[in-house]
Amino acid sequence: MGSTKFMRPKEETNGGEAENPRKLVSPNLYVANCGPAVGLTYEAISMAFSQFGEVRGVHAADDSGTRVIVSFSSEGSAESAFNAFNGRRCSQLAGRFLHIRYSVPRPSSPARGHDFVDVSLTDEELNIPGLHLFHDFITPKEEKELLAAVDSRPWIRLAKRRVQHYGYEFCYQTRNVDTTKFLGGLPSFVSPVLERILASPLDDAATIKLDQLTVNEYPPGVGLSPHIDTHSAFEDKIFSLSLAGPCIMEFRRYQEGIWQSDPATSKIMHEENPESSTNFLRKAIYLPPRSMLLLSGEARYAWNHYIPHHKVDNVKDSVIRRASRRVSFTLRKVSTGPCCCEYGQYCDSQR
Ligand SMILES: O=C(O)CCC(=O)C(=O)O
């Protein structure tokens, strides 16, 4: 299942629904509140709509998993389906209320390129210097043990996800750690992971000393805004172990001089809608459970990382549903001096 060449039509009224959506009859329907993220397969959707005429295809309308395009062979069939299903509870589709519009062909790129990004499966394919992905870094048994360990400890509730901090607390207001508040050494349950990092095939693996762990728990549909971990807060290597569920991680390299962060809010400026900005290079990689991601060098210092707020991810030709949760262990070494990286434009110590 790839991206679709149809889209929802632009509204004709100022921000509201089209005054008369019937004006725009087309054989393609944009159907909201319907899709794999709400448990409806493309086959089931196709079957429900085919009572009105031949369905040529059902595609994702966007990355949400809750909006699809149903393409009929004829406008008449689309119109019958529209009249029967729009704004009504559809008993053949798990009793969901469908919201339908006639769909129009999507303009050709560059606009289309903004919404869809090819997702790589390996670090070679992604090709960002300094980024490494190790599949099956831990066993399923170790994964279970790590999850049991964090679930037996108190979580801190943020607006959309839960976290735990070890070693040093990470402060989300300053995007930094308070180095005067040492919480103690990393807990013993993380030792097998640290040992495996030391034994990894990285050139300088044996010298890696990690002293800060943030555990994140993301419910489905929750991601993380684009950011670069504050340069001066942590040293070069940042490890992130994925547990329990998959996600995709997107990487963005902003053009010279465009990226800027607002220290007061820690928000990245020039980016009102993270799905639609254009002033950056964009790549994405699939992070399966038990994989370890390493960001170092250019990947750590120059690329923003971002977990889209999706319930499903399009990976190659598959739609992958986020699990009931994803838990990540981010392991870093707290830095004690300013950052001297070669990426001054992204560096809080050199701006
Ligand atoms: O969940 C992850 O894999 C990444 C977390 C992260 O980027 C962070 O805590 O800064």
Ligand SMILES: [Fe+2]
């Ligand atoms: Fe991060």
